[in-house]
Amino acid sequence: MLDLPDLPVRPVLDDLARALADHGTSVLVAPPGTGKTTLVPLALAERGLRVVVAEPRRLATRAAAARMAGLLGEEVGRRVGYSVRGERRRGPETVVEVVTSGLLVRRLQADPELPGVDVVVLDECHERHLDADLLLALLLDAREGLRPDLRVLATSATVAADRAAELLGDAPVLTAHARTHPVRTEHLPPLRGERIEACVARAVRTALSEQDGDVLAFLPGAGEIRRVSGLLADLSDVDVRPLHGRLAPGEQDAALREGARRRVVLATAVAESSLTVPGVRAVVDSGLARMSRVDTRRGLAGLVTVRVSAAVADQRAGRAGREGPGVVYRCWPEHEHSTLPAHPEPEIRTADLTRLALELACWGTPDGSALTWWDEPPAGPLAAGREVLRGLGALDGGVTPRGRRMAELGLHPRLARALLDGAEAVGDELAAEVVALLDDDTATTETDVLTALSRLRGDAPGSRRWRREVGRLRRAVPSRGGSSGDAALVVALAHPERLARRRSADSAEYLMASGTAVELPANSGLRGSEWLAVAVADRSPGSARGTIRLAAPADEDLARAAAPALLTRTDEIGWSDGDVRAVRVERLGAITLDQRPINDPDPAAVRRALLDGLHAEGLEPLSWNEESRRLRQRLGFLHAALGDPWPPTDDESLLQRADQWLEPELSRARRRADLRLSADVALRRLIPWSARLDDLAPDRIEVPSGSRIRVDYRGDQAVLPVKLQEVFGWTRVPHVADGRVPVVLHLLSPAGRPAAVTADLESFWRTGYPQVRAELRGRYPKHPWPEDPTTAPATRRTKPR
Known part of the structure; x- marks a missing residue:
């Protein structure tokens, strides 16, 4: 029997083994630190089962394997091994292998029977990473058809296990309870104008002064970790350790290992649940995380910074209470906590689904309808992903041989295309170098691809990992010689819609072929480039333009060569700026090349x-x-x-x-x-x-004086403005519109001013005229004002002398 540590998961190990034997599936709910990642696979292996553990992250994959091997008193690679993309440590004795979810998807694609595997453990399935959701769907499909004997165990650090149990065929749910200590919450929001990095650094100093033990600080990404590390550089008696998935293995191990001095571990979300960080008594939470998002309208896809959910904030806080009473310092106001979303958004709802679409096509169900999903892929983004694949030559009805080759490379299909076609155009060495950089853009802080490559070829941070990936990619494609050619071409082959042209001379703003406006940071050495092949760009919420994070200088000839499918020549004839505009226009996407x-x-x-x-x-x-x-x-x-x-x-x-x-x-x-x-x-x-126009709506009407007066038709009436003396003798107004509409007389004084308005002359002569006569005859004595206007002669003149 293995001498397993006394961790909270031990009491349920026998029940778990029975549940898997009897039902074939099970769900284990156990918080971080209970031993579910390490003790469970070893216990299953001791019962003669060969176990594969799928982890959502590379760092967790290596750490879990190292921890299990340590419990056995062995080096990794004997009974416990691991495999990540480009790195494998396992041997003929290996009975527990820890792999990334994405790598296990590739193995299933290669052989859906998973020969030599008895149990698959889906660790931290509550995190809802895209690869993990796909892996679950494919495993369920494989169990239903080819491998009904394959046992599947889903583990989760939260109590939201009902859906997982339902998917696994009403699987038994077992729970291991962690022994935790009380955690006090303090809120230290940013001061006015303070960046989140400065706020976190201030909270770390507070934690060091108020608490014993080590401090674990959560930040959204490697860039923020670098900046906070710089702000804490003056801490002479404390070890400041970064912890994220892009570090070299030795640096990751140093962050996870207690030392002689106090530690401040600056970590990304990788430390939320997948890893055990010993010695922590205080947690500093920035309240932020990096999530995969796609902005199909603007042609931007990648990682964005978002607020964490309440569930994630609670998980992070719990890290402070594993070994004794602790405290969490939250870098947001207390009143804002209630506005956090309850749970993180599943990645399948927000991410670019191009890679998922390729995997589904390789599995034989392009729309995923034949699979059972935790959450079904959204139809719109999945269709957009298939459209991208068609443009890359990966789909043509079904998956093409080229598409299968892309999938085997373990890259996003865009990067796979850049590697395959780039190797043909510029040589396999340069193509592999650029693709390795694009696949791990956090390996550099430069905005210029050429500068970043130059530093990585030297001894810059992250260069060892980058060189290892370059070697893997070069081995994956036929040799085409050295680094001749243009790095920008490889970037453009991956993202032709991100080819960008400067708006105007002296401008830092560019228009991408997708139609999105982007700009260079103020300190970028790329300013002045007429054309750019943009590798990475993002957009802050509320901003009209994106920001270029990584790009290579290009030119129009390169743009034409890299993106022939985006070239259009059209005659544009339309109304513009107040006149007809007729031009023949050549465009690359939204970029005008010539007109x-x-x-x-x-x-x-x-x-x-x-x-x-x-x-x-x-x-x-x-x-x-x-x-x-x-x-x-x-x-x-x-x-x-x-x-x-x-x-x-x-x-x-x-x-x-x-x-x-x-x-x-x-x-x-x-x-x-x-x-x-x-x-x-x-x-x-x-x-x-x-x-009949003049009969029905005459332009002029002759009045008794002989004048022909113009009729005013501007309103909804026919109006005749005429001097009062010119209509003496009329007893009835004229009618127009076939006699249906009476003309309204605007009777004027001798000076042309309004005296009366009427459409009933008989009534006016009898009741209105006497008053008008009394008011005006003294003012206009030279004009006739007869007592009986119906019999008086009409005139346009004054009285004769």
Whole structure:
């Protein structure tokens, strides 16, 4: 029997073994530090089972194998081994192998029967990484068909195990309870204008002064860890240790090992649940994490910084209470804690699904519908991923041989394409170097790919890991010689839609082929480059532009060579800046490469452009004189009074029928100036009975004085403004619109000022006129003011002397 440590998981080991033997599946709920990652696989192996443990992260994979081998008193590679991409330590005696979830997916793809494996342990399945969700779906499918005897154990650090048990066929759920100590919570939010790194450094100093033991600080990424480490460089009696997945193995081991002095471990999310960090009595939580996100609209995909969930914050805090009473210092205001999301968003809902789409195609279910999922892949992002694969030549109905080759490389399909095609174009050495950098862009703080490569070829931090990956990639492709060619071409082969051209001279802003605007940081040595092949860009929430994090200088010839599928040549004929614009444009995606005027544009396209211009600017491009305005008013009046077939003449109605009443002009016109004809000529084409227009809506009406007065049709009435003396003798107002509408008389004084308004002369002469006469005859004594205007002669003159 193994002499296993007395950890909280020990009491459930026998029950767990029975559950797997009887049911074939099981779920183990056990918080970090209970021994579920190390004791469970060893206990199963002692019962004669060959065990594969799938971990979500490389660092956890190596650490778990080292811990188990240590319990056996052996070196890693004997009974306990591990495999990660590019590195493997196992032998003929190995009965427990720890692997990354992604690597186990590749093994399943190569042989779905998983020969030589009795149990698969899915560790930390609650973290919901994309590879882990896919692995679970593929294992369930393999169990249903080829390997019903394959036992699957899902372990979780949270109590949210119901869904996992349901997926595993109503699997038994066992629970191991951790022995924890009380953890006190303190909130130390950033001061005004303080960056999160400075806030974390301040909280670390507070923790060191107030607490015993080591301090574990959670930060979102390697960049923030570097900056906080710099802010703590003056701590002479404390070891400051970074801990993240991109470190060399020796540096990771140093962070996990207690020493003679106090430690401050600056860690990413890798230390939340997958690892045991001994000696910790205080936790500092930045409240931030790096999550995979895709912005398909802007063509940006990658890791973004987000607030942690309440569940993650609780997990982080729990690290302080493993060995005694502890304290967690949270770098956000206490009142904001209630606004945190309850649980982290599963990666399958937010990430770029191109790689998942390739794995599904290799499995034979491109849309994933034949699989059982924890959460089904969103249809839109999955379809977008398949579209990318078609563009890369990986899909053509089903997966192509090229697509299978891409999947075997263990890279994102974009990077696999860059490696395969880049090796052909620039040689396998340079292609492998650039792809290794792009796959691990945290290996450099440079924004220039060329500078980053130069430093990695030397002895920069992360260079050993980078060189190891370069060697793996070179072995994966046929040898094509040395590092001849342009690194920017390899970058562009991976991300052709991120080829970018400077907006203008002296500008740090670029337009990518995807249509997204990005800019270089202020201190970038790439400023001044006309073209860039952008490898990494991100966008802060609320920002209109993205920020370039890693790019290589390029030129137009390289852009054309790298992205021929994005090249388009189109004739663009439309309305722009107040006139017809007809140009022949060559573009690379959204980037204009060249444009020239078209001497003989398509008349139909010009006609559409002119109509668009009229809709955009109204009817102003036409020539509107007094006659055409009055004709429009008369037609509008008849439409209101009589309806069809008299047309409406408001702007919207005329614009809707512009292709009818402006047809001859539109057919001949080539630019705005060609429409400046007198509008009344065109409007008359709308008149159904031109002979009757003057009968129904006469332009002028003759009054008793003999004057022909122009009728005002601007409103919904026909109005005749006329001097009062000129209508003596009229007892009834004239009617228009076939006698249906009385003309409204605006009766004017001799000076032309309004005296009265009426459409009922008989009533006006009887009741209104006497008052008007009394008020005005003294003011205008030279004009006639008869007592009986119905019998008096009409006149436009004064009284005779």
